[in-house]
Amino acid sequence: MTDVLALAEQVWRGEGDYHPFRGAGHWAEVADGIAFVHGFSNVNGIATDDGLVLVDTGMYLLADIMHDAVREWSPSPLHTVVFTHGHVDHVFGVDRYEADNSAVGAPAVRVVAHEAVADRFDRYRATAGYNGLINQRQFSLPEAAWPTDYRYPDATYRDRLDLEVGGRRFELHHDRGETDDHTWVWMPEERVVLTGDLFIWASPNCGNPQKVQRYPKDWARALREMASLGAEVLLPGHGLPILGADRVREALSDSAELLEILHDETLAMMNAGATLDEIVHTVHAPARLLERPYLRPVYDEPEFVVRNVWRLYGGWYDGNPARLKPPPDAVVSAEVTALAGGPGALGERALQVADSGDLRLAAQLAEWAATADPDHAGARDARATIYRRRIDAESSTMAKGIFRWAAARGDDDGS
DSSP, rough: OOOOOHHHHHTTOSSSOOOOTTTOEEEEEEEEEEEEEESOOOOEEEEETTTTEEEBBBBTSSSHHHHHHHHHHHOEEEEEEEOOOOTTTTTTHHHHHHHHHHTTTTTOOOEEETTTTHHOOOOOOOHHHHHHHHHHHHHHHOOOOOOOOEEEEEOEEESSSEEEEEEEEEEEEESSSSSSSEEEEEEETTEEEEEEETTOOOSSSOOOOOOOOOHHHHHHHHHHHHHHHTEEEEESSOOEEEHHHHHHHHHHHHHHHHHHHHHHHHHHHHHOOOOOHHHHHHOOOOHHHTSSSSSSSSOOOOHHHHHHHHHHHOOSSSOOOGGGSSSOOHHHHHHHHHHHHHHHHHHHHHHHHHTHHHHHHHHHHHHHHHHTTTHHHHHHHHHHHHHHHHHHHHHHHHHHHHHHHHHHHHHTTTT
C-alpha cells in the first residue's frame, strides 16, 4: 500500500512525476481521528463520538473504492457529510454509507452543503449531454457519460455555518472560486483546514475553457484567509496532505499570489483598452510560482485563467470588431484555402509552420484546410499530425485532452 505521507513529503520536495488526479484510494491518519483518503478526488474522514463526518465522498466512477478505503479505516456509522462543492467527482457514494447505517440501525446520514449546490445539480441534469461530451474530450474517455441522479443536501447555508458533531467543531465557510457553491472547512481545535478544490496541488483550476465561470479574485481572498489561520494540516480536494504550519501558509499564499497577478494584470490591460488577443499574449504567470511543486500547470493553466478574467468582466466580445458578427468558419476556411492554392497546399504550409516551431499558427492553418475540404486526405493528415505534436508540447490535462480529440478527429474522417 502506498505510504501517503511519505509520498506527500517526496512531492513537496519536487521529486518524481506526480499528477494530483492519479490517486487510488490509499489512506493515512493525518491527525488524531482524522483520515485522508487519496483518490482522483479526495475524501476526508473525521471520527466523532456520534459517528463519522466525511468531507466529500468521491466521484461516481470510483465511489466503491473510496467507500472501501474509508471502511478499512473505520466501520463507524456515518453521521454527516459536507460537500465542498457540487462537482461530480466529490458528491457520490453517500448511498453506500446510508446502506451501512441501515444495516446496523443507525440514523440516516445528513448531507450539508452551500445553498447553490442544489442549483448546480439541477443544471447538471439539464445539460447532461453537453457535460458528457466535455468530459469525453477533457479526459479522453471512450463515451460521453454523465450522471443525472444526485444526492441533494438535507441542510444548506449561505455565508457561514458552525457545526458541532460528537464533540468536534467544524466551521463551514463559503467563498466563490472554482465554483459559486464552494465550501472550505476549518477545524480550529485540531488546526486542520480542508480546502476542497480551492487547493489541488496544481495551478488553480480557474480557467477551464469548457466549463462555466470561475472567480479568481474571490478565490485568492479565500486562500489568504485560510493562510492566516495558522493551520498545521491542509487537506486538499485533489493531491496530497500538507503538514506543518509554514508549509501550509506558503502553499496557500503562493496560490493566492498567482491568481492575484493574473487577475490584476488582466484587469489593468482591460481598463487601458487592450483587446483579449493582446492580453492573452502579454499577461503571464511568474515562472518562480509555476515552478512550485504545488502550482505546476498540469491540469488547468494560467493562459486560460486570463481568458476567464476577461469573460467575468468583459463578456464574450473580444475587442476585434470582425469577430462581433463573424462569417461561418466554413466560409472563412474556404476563402483562405482558395487563396493558399487549395487544401493540399495549405496543409503543406501548416506542416512547414509547425516545423518552424509555431504550433499555434500551424493548427489554425490546418483547421482551415481540413474544414474547407473534409475529404482531402492530405489536409486531414496535416491536421492530425499537428495536433499530435501539440499534445506533446502541452503540460495541462485540458489542453492535451482537446488536442487529443482534435488529432483523433483528423485520423478518423475529418468530421
